[in-house]
Amino acid sequence: MRCTIIGLGEAGRIYASALQGRGHDVLGYDVAPIPTPNLRRAASMAEAVGQADAVIVMTTARASLPVARDAAPHLGPGTLYADFTSAAPSAKVALTEVLPAGVLTADIAILGPVISLGASTPLMAAGPGAERVAELLRPVGAPVEVVHGELGDAMAHKLLRSIVMKGFAAVICEAVEAGRRAGYEDWVRGQFAAVLSGDGQSTFDRFITGSAKHAAR
Known part of the structure; x- marks a missing residue:
C-alpha cells in the first residue's frame, strides 16, 4: 500500500519505519527540515498525497485543519485519511467539511507514549475509515480499538x-x-x-x- 506520513516528528518517524517494515511504500512530508535518512520525502502536498492509498497525519493539533485543507484538492476517492493529532473532537468533526466526498476519514486517538511503546502503542479509531486503519496498523503490532461512532468520538474518549x-x-x-x-x-x-x-x-x-x-x- 502507498502510505504517506504527514508530520515527521518522533511519532511520525516511528510509524513510517513500522509500515516500511511490513513492505508498504511509505512517503514522508513535513515543511520542517527534519532529517529522515531512511524515508523518501515529498517536496509538496500534491506530491505527498496525490497517489497515496492512505494518508496519516501526525502533526500538532493546531495544524490538523490547515493540513486537511492543503491536502483536500489532491485526495482521490477511496483514500484513507487518518488524523492522529490531538485536536479537539470538534476539529475532527470539521474534517468532514474540509475533505472531499469519497475520502475515508478516521479520527485516531493515541492512548500511550509512542516514544517508549513505538508502533505497539494502543490506538482508538472512529469514523468511516476506522476499520481501514485497524487493518493497516494491527499487522505492525498496534492494538487498535474501533469505536463504532462518528469523527471526534475517539478523541472524546x-x-x-x-x-x-x-x-x-x-x-x-x-x-x-x-x-x-x-x-x-x-x-x-x-x-x-x-x-x-x-x-x-x-x-x-x-x-x-x-x-x-x-x-x-
Missing part, C-alpha cells in the same frame, strides 16, 4: 481518559513531593503502590462511593 491519567499523575507528584519534604517519601510511595496493585475496578468503585459517603469530612 481520550480526553476523558486524560482526566484520570493526568489528574492521577498530578496527585501522585504532589503527594510524593510532600512526603519527601516531611521525610516520609518511601511510606507515601508504598501507599500508592498498594492501591495501584489491587483490583482496579474495586478501587475505582471505592473511590466513587467512598468520596460521596465521606464528603462531609
